[in-house]
Amino acid sequence: MTDGTEHIEPAVVRAWVAETVRTLGEARARIDRANVFPVADADTGTNLFLTVTEGARAVGEVPDGAPVDAVLLAFARGALIGARGNSGVILSEFLRGFAGATTVADEPVGSLRVATRLEAAARSSYAAVAVPVPGTILTAADGAAVAARLAADAGADLNGVVLAARTGAHEAMLRSPRELDVLSRAGVLDAGAFGLVLVLDALCRALGVVAEAAGTDDVATDGLRPGPDRSLSVADGTMAPMTSGPADEDVTDVTPSTTVQRSDVVGPANGAAPEHAPVGIDGEFEVMLVVDGTDGTGTPAPSSSLADALRAALAQVGDSVVVVGEGVWQAHVHTDDPARAVQAARTAARGARLRQVCVRHLPTQVAARGLHGHAVATPGEVPEHGVVAITSAPGLVPDLARSGAVVLLATDQAPTPGEVLRVAVDTGARRVAVLPGSKDAAGVAREAGGLVGAGAGDLRGIEVLDAPTDLHVVAALAAATLGSVDDVVSLMRETLDDVRAVQVPADGALVRPALEGLLRADDEVLTVLPGRRVDPVVIDVVAGIARQRVPGIEVVVLGSGRDHADLELGAE
Numbered sequence: 001m002t003d004g005t006e007h008i009e010p011a012v013v014r015a016w017v018a019e020t021v022r023t024l025g026e027a028r029a030r031i032d033r034a035n036v037f038p039v040a041d042a043d044t045g046t047n048l049f050l051t052v053t054e055g056a057r058a059v060g061e062v063p064d065g066a067p068v069d070a071v072l073l074a075f076a077r078g079a080l081i082g083a084r085g086n087s088g089v090i091l092s093e094f095l096r097g098f099a100g101a102t103t104v105a106d107e108p109v110g111s112l113r114v115a116t117r118l119e120a121a122a123r124s125s126y127a128a129v130a131v132p133v134p135g136t137i138l139t140a141a142d143g144a145a146v147a148a149r150l151a152a153d154a155g156a157d158l159n160g161v162v163l164a165a166r167t168g169a170h171e172a173m174l175r176s177p178r179e180l181d182v183l184s185r186a187g188v189l190d191a192g193a194f195g196l197v198l199v200l201d202a203l204c205r206a207l208g209v210v211a212e213a214a215g216t217d218d219v220a221t222d223g224l225r226p227g228p229d230r231s232l233s234v235a236d237g238t239m240a241p242m243t244s245g246p247a248d249e250d251v252t253d254v255t256p257s258t259t260v261q262r263s264d265v266v267g268p269a270n271g272a273a274p275e276h277a278p279v280g281i282d283g284e285f286e287v288m289l290v291v292d293g294t295d296g297t298g299t300p301a302p303s304s305s306l307a308d309a310l311r312a313a314l315a316q317v318g319d320s321v322v323v324v325g326e327g328v329w330q331a332h333v334h335t336d337d338p339a340r341a342v343q344a345a346r347t348a349a350r351g352a353r354l355r356q357v358c359v360r361h362l363p364t365q366v367a368a369r370g371l372h373g374h375a376v377a378t379p380g381e382v383p384e385h386g387v388v389a390i391t392s393a394p395g396l397v398p399d400l401a402r403s404g405a406v407v408l409l410a411t412d413q414a415p416t417p418g419e420v421l422r423v424a425v426d427t428g429a430r431r432v433a434v435l436p437g438s439k440d441a442a443g444v445a446r447e448a449g450g451l452v453g454a455g456a457g458d459l460r461g462i463e464v465l466d467a468p469t470d471l472h473v474v475a476a477l478a479a480a481t482l483g484s485v486d487d488v489v490s491l492m493r494e495t496l497d498d499v500r501a502v503q504v505p506a507d508g509a510l511v512r513p514a515l516e517g518l519l520r521a522d523d524e525v526l527t528v529l530p531g532r533r534v535d536p537v538v539i540d541v542v543a544g545i546a547r548q549r550v551p552g553i554e555v556v557v558l559g560s561g562r563d564h565a566d567l568e569l570g571a572e
Contacts, residue, residue, distance in 0.1 A: 008114070008158070008207070013071045016206035017056045023198045024049040035191040043365065043428070044191035046457070047085030050425060051092055052199070053455050054082020072099035080330050081290065081356075084426065086320050087192035089288075089332045090125050090137050093324035094196070097124030100326075111161040115152035118145040118165050130311050130321035135180030137192030143172030144200060159209045166200040173197050283318045283334030285401055286360045287341045289411075291329040293352040306350065313348035317341045334362065338401070339394040339561055342409065356419045357409040358426060361401040382458045385488050386427025388434045389477060390415060390441045393470050393529065395561025403477040405435070414440055420448035425457040432459060433489050435467040435476055442468065465492055471501040471527055471570030474558065501570040506534040508541060514569065515545050523550050523571045528557045531564035542567065 024031075024045065031045025058078025062071050076099040079092040098121040122145035126132050147168025151161045176190040177183040183190055204210070293306060310331055311323045318335030335341045338359050346354055389405040391397065400407045408415055408423045420441075424432040436442035442464050449462035467473050479495035480488045504514045519526070526546045530539055543555040560568065 008068060010066060010068045010071050012206050013068055013075070014059060016203045017052070017059050017071075017075050019202035019206050020052050020199050021049070021056045023202045024052055024195060027195075027198055031191045031194055034188040034194065043085060044087050044195065046428065047083075047088040048091060048192070048195040050457055051079050051083045051085075051088035053457070055079035055092075055095065057082075057455050069099065075099065077328075080325050080328070082422065083324070083330050083332075084288075085286070086322060086332055087137055087195060089322045089324055089330055090128060090192065091196065091199070092330065093128040093322075094121045094125045094137075094141055096324065096326070097121035100124075111156060111158040112152050114158060114161050114165075115145075115148040118148045121145065124324075128307075128311075128322050128324045130315040130323075131319070133180065135176040135178070135183060135193075136190050137196050139176065139179065140169040140172045140190075140193035140196045144169040144196070147171075159204075159207055162200070162203055162207055163209050166197065166204050169193070169197045169200050283320070284336045284362060285338050285398065286332070286334055286362055286365075287318075287338050288330065288332050288356075288358045289342065289345055289354055290356040291325075291331060291345060291349045291352050292355055293327050293329070293349075306348070306352070309348040309350070310345060313344040314341060317344050338397045338409075342394060342411065346411075353413060354411040355413055356415075356422065357411055358423050359397050359401050359407040359409060360426070361404070364402065364404050383427075383429040384431060386424070386429030386432045387477070387480065387488065387492075388420070388423045388427060388432055388445075389473050390420070390435065390437045390445070391470050391473060392437070393560040393562055395559040396470060396474065396529075397561075399558065400473065400477060403481055405477055410437075410441065415444055417444050417447035417451055420445050421451045421456065421459075421462075424448065424452075424462050425459050428458060430458055430460045431489075432462050433492060434462055434464045435473040435492070436464060437467060437470050437473045439468050442466075463489070465489075466496050469501045469503075469568065469570070470529060470560065471568055472496055472499050474527060474529075475499045475525075475570065475572055495572065498572045499570055500572070501568065503566055503568045506530065506538045506565050506567050508538070511538065511542055511567065512545055515542065515549065518569055518571050519546060519549050519553075520571070521550060523553055525554045525556060525572050526550075527570040527572075528555065529560040529568035529570075530557065531560055531562045531566050533563065533565040534567060538567070542569070 028045035028049045031048065032043055035044035055075040055078040058074040058081075059071055062074045072095075076092065076095040079088075079095050083089040083092040098117045100120065118141075122138075122141040125141045126138055129138065132138050144165040145168075148161050148165040151164035156164060173189050173193040173196075176193055177188070180190065291306070291310065307323050307325070307329055310329060311321055314321045314323070314331060314333040314335075317337060317340045318333040320332065320334040322332040324330050331345060333341050342354065342357060387403075387405040388408060389400045389403075390408045390410060391400060392410040394409060397407050397409055406423045406426045408419060420434065424434065434442075434445040434448075436445050445462065445464045449464065452459055452461060465476065467476055475495050476492040476499075479491045482491065500518055502514050502518050504510045526543075528539060528542055539557055543557075546553055546555055
């Protein structure tokens, strides 16, 4: 029997953080291949890895000698700001719940306290999701919390409680195909749940607990011990032990012809493509954004109901809604209308600043990752080239994202170098070309290039192209879709050399001379970006003047979504 006085030292937390990054880094490709829910975009492993990498970066800035709660809170906050994807956001909230569940400053984190923290982590994870779904990372979190509490109440020591939590999450993961039909059809376990098991496995190793320790007669873990066939340890640097199912349990009784008693329960070990059953995409775009409710000094403003308001507002415009944080929130939604999602968040934010608004096109992501009949890249293969588009025009975001770029929407403030680096990493490519859309953003993007290094995923370099306006960005991405992947950057450069742009008020007396100075006889396309307050009649006048001066020219009108009455005109 224990009195719960043994505790986790700050050094153990730091070791846990480092081990979590290492473990998820090794497992990311395998978890990616098992990712079919909520969208089969094969990036859950990468998202979890990048999320905890940002958490580790924040922990690295905590001075030596800081108490355990300071280290835990840094891990959680760094993960929150750097969270990627649905599972990454939920994991960041799990960590925040774990870090925040204390009533006395510097109280030792012993066995009873760890059980309480895991319960708080599970509750906050569930609360963050607008529509919780069983068979996911949420169920694994709950399994960990329930098992930890049972072990603590039975008198287990700290190691026994943590091992029980890992085992409880593992058992919940093994049940996931029975609870979520899409996993059953695909013949895989839930990728997010698998990631959480690895996070808890890393905590076990940081404490010096190994799976074989479950062979003791400790009643606290009796019936919960994983046994040799259920080990999730990757201490040997391989994934083989992690992916073997228990010999005494038919955990993939998911279809009459499918069994999980093999070495590929979370994806094929030989690198072959899993035969994923088709799954729906619950929104054309993934939108992630940060709502900053601090007062400018880092002090959180009152925010008791803001997260609920954000969650409800985003649920009206999309699915897979997750909102996490306190004072600073990370929001995630899959939607068909990014601009509407951003506006919903702005309304719910009640004056808090919106920043780090990142948008990806999910069908493009699914296609690139080799699901739904597309060719699968060699496991571990990293795309050479990626593109980031920066814009302040919400109306352009859908088309920019559909072209394959990861879009950073500048909202209440200019993007920071860290935010540009984040979206560059999100492309998943080694070399990223940034289309800045403004001179100020170009300078920020160059600063971001200087930040590339350890912790930047697969990113090795950033090139900032000469795209000083949104019109340049649109033209470059249009050209990029016409060539091969290897030619993308050169095609964009060539196109940008030919683009000329001007911005004028929507006044007939000013529009005609502006067009006369802009258009050339050999121009093929005139792109018009009107603000929301531009009269449609003026746009018709622009098109008429252009066709009169350059017969046969194509006039493309793209609403910028900006709240002004100006026209942006670009010719090429």
